[in-house]
Amino acid sequence: MDFVSYFDYEQHPPVMPATTNGRETHRHRVAVVGGGPIGLAVALGLARQGIASVVLEADDSVCLGSRAGCVTSRTLEILEQSGVADAVMRQGLPWAEGWSYYRTEEVLHLDVPQDAAARFPRLVNIQQCYIEQYMVEAARARYADLIEIRWQNRLEGLRQSQGGVELDLSTPEGRYTLSADWVVAADGAHSAVRKLLQLRFAGTRYEGQYIIADIKMKSALPPGRRAWFDPPSNPGATLLLHKHRDDLWRFDYQLREDEDPQEAVKPENVLQRIRSHLELMGEQAPWQPVWISLYRASCLTLEDYRHGRVLLAGDAAHLVPIFGVRGLNSGVEDANNLAWKLAYAIRGWGNERLLRSYTAERVFATRENMRHASKSAEFMAPPAPAFALMRSAVLGLAGRHPWVRRLIDPRQSTTVGYPQSPLNHPQPEGEDYAAGPASGFAFVDAPLPDGSHLCQHIGPHFTALAFDAPDAPALQRALSDSQVPIHVLSLPARGPLAERYDARAGTLYLFRPDGNLLARWRHADAAGIRAAVAQCCQGDAP
Structure with a gap:
């Protein structure tokens, strides 16, 4: 082929x-x-x-x-x-669903949470x-x-x-x-x-090795993450499948302990494994290989x-x-x-x-x-017999007991904030927020009144979101001669963005150039904003 x-x-x-x-x-x-x-x-x-x-x-x-x-x-x-x-x-x-199978039985249908207000x-x-x-x-x-x-x-x-x-x-x-x-x-x-x-490096290098292979094939299957545990096409191991645009599909499958990686990565062996799994899925359309590689999780x-x-x-x-x-x-x-x-x-x-x-x-x-990621890796490739026994028990029960299925969750990536960053500005005492990012966390996107989204206005400067500021133009003028650029974005204290930030008249969020929050106040002036930026960029080491 x-x-x-x-x-x-x-x-x-x-x-x-x-x-x-x-x-x-x-x-x-x-x-x-x-x-x-x-x-x-x-x-x-x-x-x-x-x-x-x-x-x-x-x-x-x-x-x-x-x-x-x-x-x-x-x-x-x-x-x-x-x-x-x-x-x-x-x-x-884009995709928003996932399916996990134990051998040939579906044991989990995953809905990836979506944010309809985000860009x-x-x-x-x-x-x-x-x-x-x-x-x-x-x-x-x-x-x-x-x-x-x-x-x-x-x-x-x-x-x-x-x-x-x-x-x-x-x-x-x-x-x-x-x-x-x-x-x-x-x-x-x-x-x-x-x-x-x-x-x-310090950390853990897992023993499991994986073949990654791309193929081109027409299929009516919807996009999403498909994971098989112990399928007949790869007994005792795992296999992942993702759809891409232009009829491209990506296979990631685990090699068993008794397999020689150098033999397993040879095209004839990879293609036979893919052929076997496509037959398991009932896919009969012709397909062609595109790319093959070997990978180890760490x-x-x-x-x-x-x-x-x-x-x-x-x-x-x-x-x-x-x-x-x-x-x-x-x-x-x-x-x-x-x-x-x-x-x-x-x-x-x-x-x-x-x-x-x-x-x-x-x-x-x-x-x-x-x-x-280590939790996902340990479930995909158990590092010890006890892990393998636990996984088999979870997968065996998941088809009949919904409460067990959360243990199969692949834990998709989420943005990590910096709650203990040395740059974080302390929140003033007595100021509570029911929503919105805290210091060190990335902005939450939402549409603005002009039809754009917040993500289109973040950086390369510091960005101040001023909700119903008494005189936003005056605030921008007062900050315009700062050595470090600070841009004021005047916003109403109502609508989707204000709700996401628990904003009221006078609330101000100050974001770093990378989009992580530096500080937030219920009321702020130019002097306070300047001081927070100066402390972030030029503050003395503790």
């Missing part, structure tokens, strides 16, 4: 800059190692802050295969800021190659003067000094050394930067994402299992958190404490993601 392609890959020529004695003559503000979705998200986030970067990618195109296959509404809100979300929505396939659906299936391509196009169209992407630039060496970093790079046209004030490592699970810095993280002038993000900093769509999505949130803080540090608007908060917040978020 021949493999087919669904994506038009653009092959990029290598980039070799002008050099003197093997050194590039231009010094860069920021070098981003890795041109995948996380590296590109960092570059786009920096560009929105007016900071130039060079992105160094070892390959000559965007990634091969589906890889990450689903984005959340929070990721779409972040991509909205760089003009990428609309393209993702055109190609992506984006909760979950959208889309292959990673599309996301990367749309990011590359946004960099070209919007930020050509601030983002340079150098394809076929492979990192081979790294040296730090107090004032910056030197990178040794190889290209098909030669080698050279690049100097940068800062380096962001977004070069994936096998990060060259992490290895050169001799950093070690819950691993670095203890610190900042090492001198090098910061790490995405899989270079942490690994979480694919269950619950936490991989790419948590990496995009890393980039969203890091970009504005690094930009503010470069501009002199933020101090060392602000930059250190990147590790404090995102390591906390990673551990929360790992906590939930």
Whole structure:
């Protein structure tokens, strides 16, 4: 059976800059190692802050295969800021249901909660190659003067000094050394930067291994997550199936302990497993393979994402299992958190404490993601006989006893807030809220009176939501000469957004550039807002 392609890959020529004695003559503000979705998200986030970067990618195109296959509404809100979300929505396939089966019996029907007032659906299936391509196009169209992407630039060496970093790079046209004030490592699970810095992950690497395979097949089945436990096509193990647009389907199935991964990943063996499962489902339409890969689940993280002038993000900093769509999505949130803080540090608007908060917040978020993902991973691939016995009991009872079914919940990714962030501003005593995000948590989207959504107005500045402010224009004028940009958005204390924020006349919410809440007050003035922003960006370390 021949493999087919669904994506038009653009092959990029290598980039070799002008050099003197093997050194590039231009010094860069920021070098981003890795041109995948996380590296590109960092570059786009920096560009929105007016900071130039060079992105160094070892390959000559965007990634091969589906890889990450689903984005959340929070990721779409972040991509909205760089003009990428609309393209993702055109190609992506939203879904809101899931089905779990024990052998051939359905034991759980999952309804993914949706937010009808938000701009984006909760979950959208889309292959990673599309996301990367749309990011590359946004960099070209919007930020050509601030983002340079150098394809076929492979990192081979790294040296730090107090004032910056030197990178040794190889290209098909030669080698050279690049100097940068800062380096962001977004070069994936096998990060060259992490290895050169001799950093070690901590956590759990699960024994279970998985085959990921894409096929092209016409089917009337609706989109959604389908999970089989101990199916006849993969006895003693698990299998997941997701639908994508353009008649593409993604299989993720677990290898049994007695299977040799190198044999199991051979096309003839993968295709036979897929053929067997499609027969089990009653699917008779012709199909063709697209892509095959091998994967191992892990819950691993670095203890610190900042090492001198090098910061790490995405899989270079942490690994979480694919269950619950936490991989790419948590990496995009890393980039969203890091970009504005690094930009503010470069501009002199933020101090060392602000930059250190990147590790404090995102390591906390990673551990929360790992906590939930590990539960899913242990259910999908029991790490010990006792776990396997418990899973068999749960699955055996779930068909007859609805109360047991919640134990099969795949725990889809949710946005993690930062309740203990060092940046959080204390809420004034006596001010209570029945709704709305607390300090450290992301904004809650809703439509505005002009027909737009709140997510379209967040960042790259601090954003103040002023509900029925006595004189919002005067407040904006009073904040206009602030060194750090603060934008006032005047809103009525009624309607969907006001209800979601428990707003009344005078209520003010102040969001950071990444969309997480810094502070909220029932009554605020320009002096209080300035003080909160100053404490966030320039506050002394505790």
